[in-house]
Amino acid sequence: MKITALCTIAVFGTVLMFTACKKDKTTATTTTTTTDTSVNEDTQYADDLARTEQTFDEAQNFADQAADNGSVEMKGGPALLSNCARVIIDTGSSPHKITIDFGSSNCLCRDGRYRRGKIIITFEHRYRDSGYEHTIRFDDYYVNDNHVIGTRTVKNMGHNAAGHTYFDVHIDGMIVLNATGDTIKHSSARVRTWVAGERTPNLADDEYELTGSGTLTRASGKTYTINITSPLHIALNCNWIEKGTVAITPYGASSPRILDYGNGTCDDQATITVNGRTRTITLR
Numbered sequence: 001m002k003i004t005a006l007c008t009i010a011v012f013g014t015v016l017m018f019t020a021c022k023k024d025k026t027t028a029t030t031t032t033t034t035t036d037t038s039v040n041e042d043t044q045y046a047d048d049l050a051r052t053e054q055t056f057d058e059a060q061n062f063a064d065q066a067a068d069n070g071s072v073e074m075k076g077g078p079a080l081l082s083n084c085a086r087v088i089i090d091t092g093s094s095p096h097k098i099t100i101d102f103g104s105s106n107c108l109c110r111d112g113r114y115r116r117g118k119i120i121i122t123f124e125h126r127y128r129d130s131g132y133e134h135t136i137r138f139d140d141y142y143v144n145d146n147h148v149i150g151t152r153t154v155k156n157m158g159h160n161a162a163g164h165t166y167f168d169v170h171i172d173g174m175i176v177l178n179a180t181g182d183t184i185k186h187s188s189a190r191v192r193t194w195v196a197g198e199r200t201p202n203l204a205d206d207e208y209e210l211t212g213s214g215t216l217t218r219a220s221g222k223t224y225t226i227n228i229t230s231p232l233h234i235a236l237n238c239n240w241i242e243k244g245t246v247a248i249t250p251y252g253a254s255s256p257r258i259l260d261y262g263n264g265t266c267d268d269q270a271t272i273t274v275n276g277r278t279r280t281i282t283l284r
Contacts, residue, residue, distance in 0.1 A: 044218075045216070045218060045222075045224060045248060045250075045257075046248065046257070046259050046270070046272040046281060047281060048184045048216060048218055049186075049216055049224075049226065049246070049248065049259065050259075050270070050281075050283055051146075051175060051184065052173070052175055052184055052186040052216065053186075053241075054283070055143055055146075055148055055175060056148075056150075056152055056171050056173060056186070057234065058111075058143075059119050059136050059138070059148075059152060060136065060152060060154065060169075060192075061236060062100050062119055062121075063098070063119070063121045063134060063136050063154075064127070064206075084102065084107045084108070084109050084110075084115075085100055085101055085102040085103065085107060085109075085115070086099075086100075086101045087099070087100050087101075088101065094124070095122045095123055095124045096122065096123050096124065097120065097121070097122050097123075098120070098121040098122075098123070099118055099119075099120050099121075100118065100119040100120075100121075101118050102115040102116050102117060102118070102141075103116055104116060104117075106142075106145070111239055113143055113144055114142075114143070114144050114145070115141070115142065115143055116140075116141070116142050117138065117139055117140040117141035117142055117148075118138070118139040118140065118141060119136060119137075119138060119139075119141060120136070120137050120138070120139055121134050121135070121136050122134060122135050122137075123135075127156070128156070128165065128198075129156060130156055130157065130158035130159075131155070131156060131158075132155070132156040133153065133154065133155040133156070134153070134154050135151055135152070135153045135154075136151065136152040136153075136154075137150070137151050138150065142178075144178070145178035146175050146176065146177050146178050147175065147176040147178070148173070148175055149173060149174050149175070149176070150171070150172050150173020150174055150186075151171075151172055151173065152169065152170070152171045152172075152173065153169070153170045154167050154168070154169050154192070155167060155168045160193065164193050164194055164195055164198070165193075165194045165198055166191055166192065166193040166194065167191070167192045167193075167194075168189075168190075168191060169188075169189070169190040169191070169192050169210075169212075170188070170189050170190075171186060171187060171188045171190070171214070172186075172187050173185075173186055173187075174186065177219075180219070182218075182219030183219055184216065184217070184218060184219065185216065185217040186214065186215075186216050187214055187215050187216075188212060188213065188214025188215070188226065189212050189213065189214065190210050190211065190212035190214070190228075191210070191211050191212055192208050192209075192210055193208060193209045193210075193211075193231075194206070194207075194208055195207050195208060195209050196235075197236075203236055204236060204237040205236075205237070206235075206236040207233065207234065207235045207236070208233075208234045208236075209231040209232065209233055209234070209244075210228060210231060210232040210234065210244070211228050211231050211232075212228055213225065213226055213227045213228065214226045222250060222251065223250075223251045224248050224249060224250050224251065225248075225249045225251075226246060226247075226248060227246070227247045227249075227256075228244065228245070228246050228247075229245045229246065229247045229258075230243075230244050230245040231244050232244035232246070232261065233261075233264065235266070237266075238266035239266075239268075240261075240266060240267060240268050240283055241261045241270075242261065242262065242264050242265065242266055243261050243262050243263055243264045244260075244261050245258055245259065245260045245261070246258070246259040247259075255275075257272060257273065257274045258272070258273040259271070259272050260272075260273070268282050268283040269281075269282060269283070270283060
């Protein structure tokens with residue numbers, strides 16, 4: 001068993017959680033006023049989606065670093081580490097287990113987010129091997145005081161026709177918001193393709209693309225379907241999703257709302273388009 005201390009840079013503006021996982025209040029980019037209930041509701045939904053995407057994806061980043069290297073140094077080396085959390089790697093058990101322990105009180109990580117609790121990864125085999133599979137779960141885990149619950153399973157499916165390693169990803173989770181006590185539920189099936197950095201030991205040059213679909217249920221009980229219409233591009237040296245589009249369709253609606261992460265710039269801006277009207281939202 002090995003133990004070290006760290007706080008890795010969590011990346012993606014997934015909404016990605018994502019996770020810069022929360023967003024600031026939206027500001028209009030058109031003449032639509034903030035009293036437009038339909039548009040406001042959809043921008044709030046986009047905020048919820050971004051929060052869940054970011055939160056579960058950042059947990060994946062932590063797991064990738066630990067599982068890929070198989071040692072306490074992690075992929076990318078000490079430049080990414082601090083004394084924010086402990087990593088405990090137990091390869092004597094079957095399946096193997098990695099515990100990332102942020103402690104019982106809030107710990108400020110290098111991405112500016114506070115975390116406490118544990119991320120627990122169970123796995124067999126080597127991360128880069130076809131057939132490798134791991135499961136991520138959470139033990140009393142919080143990000144910015146929002147309670148994260150659920151599981152994320154990842155399986156290495158080998159190489160695609162373009163020669164890139166790709167992974168099947170399934171998420172079944174929820175976030176309980178600290179401010180309101182509301183619960184956001186998220187379920188999805190994705191393909192995560194490793195498009196850059198696979199052949200280097202440096203975490204910072206890793207890039208992935210996400211495709212797939214899912215559902216999200218807000219505290220109101222309203223359920224939305226999610227379809228990635230243009231791959232979400234995630235660079236691990238950026239705290240935000242850099243580009244890609246997601247079609248968000250409320251249950252029973254005839255047309256989707258479009259969440260657009262932009263054209264590849266690493267920033268915290270995205271747009272949501274509803275019935276031809278577009279607003280900018282700030283990821284946080």
